[in-house]
Amino acid sequence: MYTQTEIIRDTTQLNSNGNEGELVINVGPQHPATHGVLHLVITLNGETIKKIEPHLGYIHRSIEKMCESLTYRQFIYVTSRMDYLSAHINNLACALCVEKGMQIEVPERAQVIRILMSELTRIASHELWVGAMAMDLGAFTPFFYTFREREVINDIMEQTCGARLTMNYMVPGGTMYDLHPDFRNRVKAFIIQFKSKVTELEDLIANNIIFQNRTKGVGVLSAEDAISYGCTGPVARGSGVSCDIRKIQPYSGYEKVSFEEVLEPAGDSYARYLIRIREMFQSISIIEQLIDNIPEGDFQAKTKAVLKLPKGEFYTRVETARGELGVYIVSEGGTTPYRIKFRSPGFSNLSALNHMVKGSKIGDLMATMGTLDLVIPDIDR
Amino acid sequence: MELREEIVENNKEFPGQVVPVPGGGIIVSTFEDIVNWARSNSLWPLTFATSCCGIEMMSVASSKYDFSRFGFEVARATPRQADVIIIAGTIVNKMAPVLKRLYDQMADPKYVIAMGACAISGGPFFYNTYSVVKGADHVIPVDVYIPGCPPRPEALLHALITLQEKIKSRLTLDQLRQPNTQ
């Protein structure tokens, strides 16, 4: 199986409840799945799971304490390393919070560029997720297929922003550079390539009978539980909860584009898979609406060199590829924040894992954990 | 440096020199050179990715910047079957004993590559953090360092080739520790 197991306790010592035959095993922190350093301590009865306890902190880089000594222009680079697969959206959340505090008005061209970059990032993140999820279930080939599209997006980003993975492109006031002149043609070519190649993924994965048997009816999460556990993003939309921040509290020009919020009532892993595939298509339709109508103008508003937020508290919610990210800044009027809190989507999604897999087998655990789309540095911060 | 270049020149295609004799040729080489050549062309990495540099390592493993053409064919998940550990990502205080344990579980000869600014010296998380180990070489000895945050895939390929040259020129930490074997 694709788990790194190591027996940590003797079974004869485990009988505080008088239960015979209970086994405690470790999955991680170093394991072949590509989620990162997650350590799960699983209590098993045979092959049936009784309890899962996540142990976190193996990548806790004390970002919140560090940001208390960085200025408002400096702390943005750190946040793109938090959830590195949707790095643009993280940077956008921080820039929006600072702009809200200082009442800066962002020009229209910058807003449209921000939406385009966010949607490209969302597609890249979901592509990598499809590859990683298939690898968790034992299929290595889709990994290479999805990285092909991801590399095209990375090259497009690199031409404009200067980096492939952690680009600090969103600044308070707009974006750091203007779009490259080739951006439009390359994105249009990518859309054509994407639409023709994504049907390959459908044939390889979604119509595969083994994949369907392994994910239908597995890891069911009801709607009340999803709200109570604080799940957001595709995890909650897979249970029928409507929670897309781009619709509830639109930011940065999302109120002007039309797209659908994808919901599925079933609540199992297959529903979460379908939602992410459909979200990729919705992102493509947003890009198609905007790519020919980018307004002219400034890409950055004029701001002072040293930013100082007024005394108060500011909260911004954005929709990353994983769910709702919240940035909460408490300011005392200086050049550095007094307290920053990042409410990460993975933290709450992970707390629902114990509830979802109780009573199922270890193979189901892998299928469920794959659909939660966890990025561990986002959880540990 | 001259020793290394001299060894690289001598062992460019295959280890050893050809001595022509009537009827063909004889290859003359040292046993150590042949073993180093075989080892360097077939290093299997351990999948150890903690944070963002892990995504660039995955990009190198996929088809655009393939690293299996250099011999890193299978990325093993268990340290008992791996030769080289590529530390991609930040090491924090809670993860350091785990890293040491993985390194101890690897069989000799083993090599270490520190990828990214975080593994070299703590990187962007150097100041004002209470939980980051300022450099993976506080925990295990490192052979090759790759700067960048994250480094480009071509930089990782350059580092892999550098490690191969280092093995062939007998300058890795593992070989310096045991100079009189073979």
Place this chain on the structure above:
Amino acid sequence: MQNEEIKEYIISQEPEAKFDETGEWLNVIINPLSWRLLAEKLKNADLQLDYLFCLTCIDWKTHLTMVYHLTSTKYRHSIVIKTDINRIAPQIETVSDIWRTAEFHEREVFELFGVEFLHHPDLRKLILTDDFEGYPLRKDFEDPINMIKL
């Protein structure tokens, strides 16, 4: 629902609450001892605030403030609840059986600030090492070995 209706409802349940409307959402400042009863009513009764989306703590050198951000998936209104607790032995009732997301968030606040949550099912360290001493996010936290100041 508008801020006025929410204020009326909260005043009827908790007469000592104070309000602060300078920010984006309505801020309600209450006494920590009456938090638990008010929380149950906020979730189940008229306001239907069933989604706790942020739970954190701020250290104001003389006292700590717990901040809870709540919203409703039905009516789409949001409020912010703040309570002040003292710094020497901070204690507050848990809300992890009302909103299940609070389990992990309260564990994190416990290890980073030292706030003890009464009747929490499993209060122990989550993201720091087991032998960590001190509460890192407090303003008087000093660690000369690990922290290199800029």
